[in-house]
Amino acid sequence: MEAYxxxxxxxxxxxEVRDIMVTVLEEDFGNPSSKHTKGIAAERxxxxxxxxxxxxxxxxxxEIIFTSGGTESNNMAFIGTAIANRRAGKHIITTRIExxxxxxxxxxxxxxxxxxxxxxxxxxxxxPLEEVEAALREDTFLVSVMYVNNEIxxxxxxxxxxxxxxxxxxxxxxxxxxIQAFGKYKIIPKKMGIDMMSVxxxxxxxxxxxxFLYVRDGVKIRPILFGGGQQKGMRSGTENVPGIAGLGxxxxxxxxxxxxxxxxxxxxxxxxxxxxxxxxxxxxxxxxGILLExxxxxxxxxxxxxxxxxxxxxxxxxxxxxxxxxxxCSSNHPExxxxxxxxxxxxxxxxxxxxFSFSVMTTTEQIRYAVEAVGELLPVLRKFxxx
Amino acid sequence: xxxxxxxxxxxxxxxxxxxYKFENALCxxxxxxxxxxxxxxxxxxxxxxIFVEAKGDFDFEDAIEAMSRVFGVSAISPVQMIEDKSWxxxxxxxxxxxxxxxxxxxxxxxxxxxxxxxHYPLTSPEICVEIGGCLLERFPELSVDVHNPDVFIWVEVxxxxxxxxxxxxxxCGMPLGTNGKAMLLLSGxxxxxxxxxxxxxxxxxxxxxxxxxxxxxxxxxKQKVVDLAKLISRYTGPIRLHVVxxxxxxxxxxxxxxxxxxxxxxxxxxMRIAQTLAKENDCLGLITGESIGQVASQTMHSLxxxxxxxxxxxxxxxxxxxxxxxxxxxxxxxTYETSIQPFEDCCTIFVAKxxxxxxxxxxxxxxxxxxxxxxxxxxxxxxNTIEIIxxxx
Numbered sequence: 001m002e003a004y005x006x007x008x009x010x011x012x013x014x015x016e017v018r019d020i021m022v023t024v025l026e027e028d029f030g031n032p033s034s035k036h037t038k039g040i041a042a043e044r045x046x047x048x049x050x051x052x053x054x055x056x057x058x059x060x061x062x063e064i065i066f067t068s069g070g071t072e073s074n075n076m077a078f079i080g081t082a083i084a085n086r087r088a089g090k091h092i093i094t095t096r097i098e099x100x101x102x103x104x105x106x107x108x109x110x111x112x113x114x115x116x117x118x119x120x121x122x123x124x125x126x127x128p129l130e131e132v133e134a135a136l137r138e139d140t141f142l143v144s145v146m147y148v149n150n151e152i153x154x155x156x157x158x159x160x161x162x163x164x165x166x167x168x169x170x171x172x173x174x175x176x177x178x179i180q181a182f183g184k185y186k187i188i189p190k191k192m193g194i195d196m197m198s199v200x201x202x203x204x205x206x207x208x209x210x211x212f213l214y215v216r217d218g219v220k221i222r223p224i225l226f227g228g229g230q231q232k233g234m235r236s237g238t239e240n241v242p243g244i245a246g247l248g249x250x251x252x253x254x255x256x257x258x259x260x261x262x263x264x265x266x267x268x269x270x271x272x273x274x275x276x277x278x279x280x281x282x283x284x285x286x287x288x289g290i291l292l293e294x295x296x297x298x299x300x301x302x303x304x305x306x307x308x309x310x311x312x313x314x315x316x317x318x319x320x321x322x323x324x325x326x327x328x329c330s331s332n333h334p335e336x337x338x339x340x341x342x343x344x345x346x347x348x349x350x351x352x353x354x355x356f357s358f359s360v361m362t363t364t365e366q367i368r369y370a371v372e373a374v375g376e377l378l379p380v381l382r383k384f385x386x387x
Numbered sequence: 388x389x390x391x392x393x394x395x396x397x398x399x400x401x402x403x404x405x406x407y408k409f410e411n412a413l414c415x416x417x418x419x420x421x422x423x424x425x426x427x428x429x430x431x432x433x434x435x436x437i438f439v440e441a442k443g444d445f446d447f448e449d450a451i452e453a454m455s456r457v458f459g460v461s462a463i464s465p466v467q468m469i470e471d472k473s474w475x476x477x478x479x480x481x482x483x484x485x486x487x488x489x490x491x492x493x494x495x496x497x498x499x500x501x502x503x504x505x506h507y508p509l510t511s512p513e514i515c516v517e518i519g520g521c522l523l524e525r526f527p528e529l530s531v532d533v534h535n536p537d538v539f540i541w542v543e544v545x546x547x548x549x550x551x552x553x554x555x556x557x558x559c560g561m562p563l564g565t566n567g568k569a570m571l572l573l574s575g576x577x578x579x580x581x582x583x584x585x586x587x588x589x590x591x592x593x594x595x596x597x598x599x600x601x602x603x604x605x606x607x608x609k610q611k612v613v614d615l616a617k618l619i620s621r622y623t624g625p626i627r628l629h630v631v632x633x634x635x636x637x638x639x640x641x642x643x644x645x646x647x648x649x650x651x652x653x654x655x656x657x658m659r660i661a662q663t664l665a666k667e668n669d670c671l672g673l674i675t676g677e678s679i680g681q682v683a684s685q686t687m688h689s690l691x692x693x694x695x696x697x698x699x700x701x702x703x704x705x706x707x708x709x710x711x712x713x714x715x716x717x718x719x720x721x722t723y724e725t726s727i728q729p730f731e732d733c734c735t736i737f738v739a740k741x742x743x744x745x746x747x748x749x750x751x752x753x754x755x756x757x758x759x760x761x762x763x764x765x766x767x768x769x770x771n772t773i774e775i776i777x778x779x780x
Contacts, residue, residue: 313602314603315601317606318601384641
């Protein structure tokens with residue numbers, strides 16, 4: 001049996017997504033900038049995708065900029081607005097638990113002379129609204145908070161922050177990294193005070209290499225890639241038509257019967273947590289003192305006392321259970337997780353922590369199988385603990 | 388453009404009546420390496436020289452690089468072949484060669500020549516003098532320096548005539564296949580690939596064994612060892628990499644024996660298994676990357692304890708090397724970057740905090756008695772489940 005439980009790292013594409021991409025690659029392969037019918041056919045896919053996404057966000061189609069994925073969207077949001085709003089201020093606020101594709105471009109801006117405040121989070125991984133408010137300064141021009149944390153699945157108070165910012169100073173831009181949240185929650189940026197929002201295709205059963213940045217009409221932003229002037233000059237480079245077509249369809253599919261899907265994810269989350277908690281020396285991180293429904297439906301972060309995460313990960317993989325240690329995107333760096341430290345996970349558990357994450361393509365049998373696999377491995381692996 | 392190369396070799400020249408064997412081995416190794424690059428090449432042997440001639444298009448840099456990795460090759464010179472060796476034509480062609488090779492012709496030179504065609508009207512010294520004179524005439528800015536010239540221009544008169552001047556250094560050593568085969572214990576670290584290279588360089592074919600301990604060592608760690616084997620096979624020719632699943636043995640030792648002796652006992656079982664594999668594969672010895680004192684398991688005492696189980700000779704070419712020397716060597720042969728990828732850390736739970744540095748063979752043997760119930764069976768199982776990966780870089 002196989003149980004792919006690393007869906008926060010990436011997801012398999014929906015079969016329909018694969019099919020539409022194959023059609024684009026094989027038949028409608030034209031360059032959308034070409035004037036002939038092949039070009040027009042290709043352009044059609046982009047327009048359709050844009051309309052689907054705009055529909056899901058209840059925004060205007062022109063507010064969507066297609067990118068290569070989450071990392072590029074985040075980079076564009078920070079560097080693009082920093083350059084376009086140089087006179088508005090030099091101060092940026094974010095949290096300590098953001099993804100590297102947020103922290104790294106911000107570190108780059110720090111080198112360029114910007115100041116960044118990194119806010120702490122509580123034990124459940126949530127940034128307190130008062131902390132955000134207290135950190136605001138005269139020269140703050142940008143606040144960036146992730147919607148769902150990729151490691152522990154904490155859900156940040158996006159709406160509250162958006163409203164607070166709007167009340168304090170509507171000039172301040174509010175960026176949301178929604179890479180783990182999009183597809184799990186219905187997000188209407190205008191209702192939440194979101195000015196910019198990053199989304200990645202391959203976390204919602206779309207293809208890798210395709211994503212978008214929502215930019216509210218009126219936000220001053222400069223492109224970070226220059227060239228042929230595609231997407232109204234905001235993102236030059238021939239559009240990734242198969243990727244964008246796949247992304248659009250994935251968005252459409254993921255939001256069908258959306259509420260029921262989320263209920264199912266929560267049911268699996270509950271099942272996994274309860275299953276694992278029956279074993280000794282197992283700690284579920286980031287759920288203390290809050291309701292399950294206040295956390296993301298698809299991520300469970302677990303510590304197995306005195307077992308190195310990498311060993312448990314390999315042992316599970318041998319049984320066909322695929323999970324992740326830390327965040328898979330940054331797993332090449334053996335450093336300990338900043339997020340886990342930020343929520344106060346015990347030091348001896350930092351290197352003994354795994355992330356299980358599911359998607360609509362997961363099955364109940366897979367969850368049951370994963371729980372059993374952990375149960376079989378715990379006593380075996382605990383026998384060989386470093387003295 | 389050059390179509391041919393002259394390949395020189397060093398130590399083979401002194402091998403007496405066995406020389407032809409060495410030369411044949413060298414030719415076959417050159418052919419093997421050149422078969423992996425674009426183009427067709429003919430390798431021929433002629434009186435202490437090997438000529439490589441390209442038939443049609445080929446990449447010059449790739450050809451030089453491929454030949455420089457053949458053990459036994461000391462130098463490679465691109466050579467101009469002159470079919471019509473009549474004197475007037477020879478003089479003209481040598482002049483054309485200098486013109487084509489050197490944009491600025493203001494250096495000092497000396498002509499050196501060899502003549503195996505004893506019917507040629509000029510002797511070797513005469514060829515040198517006359518060609519030198521003609522070159523000075525054609526290129527007035529050249530000058531002769533017989534003691535310390537910038538450039539040697541070689542003219543050889545054989546069945547055809549040959550002219551060459553540039554020299555690319557080869558790997559030296561002895562051609563593979565002139566000295567049997569050995570089993571390399573490949574760990575994934577910096578040392579063992581270098582050790583394998585050094586022994587192969589003496590004409591020894593290499594097979595390799597890697598001890599894999601899933602889930603304690605990751606699939607990526609294994610891939611890294613395959614990558615390393617592939618990198619050294621660019622020099623050593625095809626390698627059969629034996630991947631031994633060592634987890635059960637390791638765990639059994641961990642359960643039964645004192646933890647501070649774990650590493651030594653583990654290494655003794657690795658040696659035993661490697662030795663069995665070596666014998667099965669007609670290897671005449673084992674190769675390790677050990678170096679005295681580098682870590683606890685490589686003190687003189689530890690080496691003696693490990694060596695205690697070996698009947699075959701164990702070749703440890705790095706035994707007197709400092710770490711930094713080994714690092715430089717591995718950078719030179721191109722294995723360093725792969726060796727330092729950090730995929731091994733999960734194995735560390737098996738390492739005791741204070742391993743013995745002065746193990747006593749008697750005590751170690753006694754500890755091993757605690758394994759007697761199951762160990763033979765486990766070793767046999769490990770041998771039965773070996774995965775063989777053939778690499779040829």
